[in-house]
Amino acid sequence: MDSAIGMSTTFDFDSWVNQQLARVESALQDWVSDEAVADSEHHAPAELIAAMRYAVLDGGKRLRPLLVLATFDAVCGGLCEDYLSHEENADEAARRGAPDGVARSEKPSIAALRAACAVELIHAYSLVHDDMPCMDNDVLRRGKPTVHVQFGEAQALLAGDALQALAFELLTPDDASVGAGRQARLCRLLARSAGCAGMAGGQAIDLASVGQYLTESQLREMHKLKTGALLQASVMMGAACGETTQHAKQALLRFGAAIGLAFQVVDDILDVTADLATLGKTPGKDAQHDKPTYVSLMGLAAATAYAQQLKAQALESLAGSGLVNTQALQGLTHMVVDRCC
DSSP, X not given: OOGGGOOOTTOOHHHHHHHHXXXXXXXXXXXXXXXXXXXXXXXXXXXXXXXXXXXXXXXXXXXXXXXXXXXXXXXXXXXXXXXXXXXXXHHHHHHHXXXXXXXXXXOHHHHHHHHHHXXXXXXHHHHHHHTSTTTTOOSEETTEEOHHHHHOHHHHHHHHHHHHHHHHHHTSOSSXXXXXXXXXXXXXHHXXXXXXXXXXXXXXXXXXXXXXXXXXHHHHHHHIIIIIHHHHHHHHHHHHTSOOOHHHHHHHHHHHXXXXXXXXXXXXXXXXXXXXXXXXXXXXXXXXXXXXXXXXXXXXXXXXXXXXXXXXXXXXXXXXXXXXXXXXXXXXXXHHHHTTO
């Protein structure tokens, strides 16, 4: 990671990532289970739970959850470590105080962890559906057979549906850990990013664009919806778990837009430069299916330069946000782009 990141020498990015990944994995293990979704009268079918767990556990970069938690770090202004323990009791939380605008009964870290897992469930559901024969017809994902290959198309479709529903259930716990207003804001952010004006809309454009020529503006709009919307929502959901200024929110919106597009540009580059072991999915699929990409439109060198330009935009947005605890967000920005260039 280069020196331009501007991190404090006391911040250990790798350690931070490992700590957050452990929290997310543990929470997903707990929440994507029959014990978590069952009630006194109903249990989910075992095969459906197995397909859901297969789709979401033990794989993936977890970039979206990391963005949620890194943004939560940033808006907490360095206080968030006070809120990250599941075992912290209410008296201790009250003694320490809560961030401005957060009710004493709320637990901001719990809201952030639930938001992090919810956005990963939406991402996982989208991959399950995108991989199916009616969409991209992929047989490998995260280095293993795709869900429809492993469980059949019908079970894969249902697993995706169930993961999507579970995401919103996670955002609406029936205790006081996430206030009603915060629940509504988080649900709206996630729903907007996943729906027809977000991820689903972008996928529709993608399917309609096979074999077509797209201008750079059209390609950018497609990826802004298909990939960028959920990444940007991850950032804004992290912000929504705490409280911050309108100025900072606008800067985070710009940051989310830049890193969302940078991720897709890098993905396009890796599709032509990386191997199966690196990608965890079949390389060269975009060219095989005659899909427009940043590499096919701009060429490899120009696409690589554009990814670096977007990284600079993202870091500039953070620098102008007024937030002082952005080291984790800076680190993720470098992680997204530097994996290819």
